[in-house]
């Protein structure tokens with residue numbers, strides 16, 4: 001750094017000024033609102049059952065919700081989808097009902113020049129079975145789920161969205177409780193299968209421990225960085241998440257930015273050294289000053305490091321307790337206002 005400043009001072013290199021982040025927005029979570037941590041659809045987030053427990057099909061977010069965020073200047077929308085909704089039977093065709101609703105939303109968002117992150121929201125699982133790591137399956141898991149199943153759903157999704165470069169494929173939301181190296185191998189196969197169908201689409205990959213920034217350097221870096229070799233520079237993007245409370249999203253409180261900053265800095269430096277990029281596709285907080293303050297810090301950090309950080313999407317749960325909202329009457333609008341200051345199109 002000192003050397004750069006010296007060289008800049010004598011006019012040998014230019015230090016580029018910070019450039020605002022390219023893409024930012026929110027999650028519209030309807031199609032994953034009934035996904036459990038064990039990878040089952042039609043149930044509750046914390047359910048311990050491996051099978052479906054309810055029959056109501058999840059909701060499709062209305063396009064008006066996209067427009068509300070777009071009018072605030074946002075241009076990145078993450079669409080989490082439970083695997084069981086997009087592919088009713090493992091290895092089978094994509095589900096036409098889900099696809100029709102999803103396509104409608106994707107076409108509206110990308111037709112308006114915004115970008116979609118299509119996120120398979122299954123925690124590296126399907127009905128209590130861990131993808132490609134059968135020894136870790138829970139006893140109640142009705143079947144095992146292989147790397148081939150995972151590559152198959154992605155090949156079909158990639159073929160479907162091949163003509164739309166504004167769709168980014170997020171292989172898997174928040175893997176947890178598995179071997180990072182085996183998981184990296186599973187993702188490698190899926191990346192290859194996507195690239196056969198959609199050779200230049202961007203692909204988001206996440207490591208274990210729910211993709212958290214605070215664990216990434218120790219738990220993910222060594223296993224996942226080699227996947228950069230699977231595609232040209234910029235095509236593979238690292239997906240990270242971070243909630244700012246003591247339970248990583250379990251409460252509405254936020255700790256101080258100073259506790260998170262070192263991990264953000266470390267990850268950023270490692271990624272920069274590998275010519276790699278990242279997005280923070282989940283974070284959240286309650287409607288209070290501590291959370292507003294940390295939002296402000298983290299967005300500023302991303303703007304200052306926008307060579308590495310390409311986008312962020314807040315977790316916008318319209319029913320749960322991280323209900324970031326575009327509605328000015330919502331108490332959460334205090335957080336939306338901080339987000340808006342950093343909105344790319346504002």
Ligand SMILES: *[C@@H]1O[C@H](CO)[C@@H](O)[C@H](O)[C@H]1NC(C)=O
Nearest residue numbers: 057085088089095096097098
């Ligand atoms: C597609 O999903 C819908 C909603 O869950 C379901 O009713 C339908 O049976 C599925 N279609 C197929 C062909 O599995």
Ligand SMILES: *[C@@H]1O[C@H](CO)[C@@H](O)[C@H](O)[C@H]1NC(C)=O
Nearest residue numbers: 067070071110111112113114
């Ligand atoms: C997206 O929609 C907004 C609001 O209608 C409009 O102003 C803007 O021109 C659209 N952008 C593109 C690229 O279509």
Ligand SMILES: *[C@@H]1O[C@H](CO)[C@@H](O)[C@H](O)[C@H]1NC(C)=O
Nearest residue numbers: 232233234272273274275276
């Ligand atoms: C980093 O990426 C740029 C293109 O974006 C390329 O010119 C450069 O050679 C890459 N450096 C390394 C170390 O891979």
Ligand SMILES: *[C@@H]1O[C@H](CO)[C@@H](O)[C@H](O)[C@H]1NC(C)=O
Nearest residue numbers: 068325326327328329330331
């Ligand atoms: C905004 O929130 C208020 C108060 O909760 C509610 O009455 C109103 O219908 C909401 N507006 C929209 C567009 O959702």
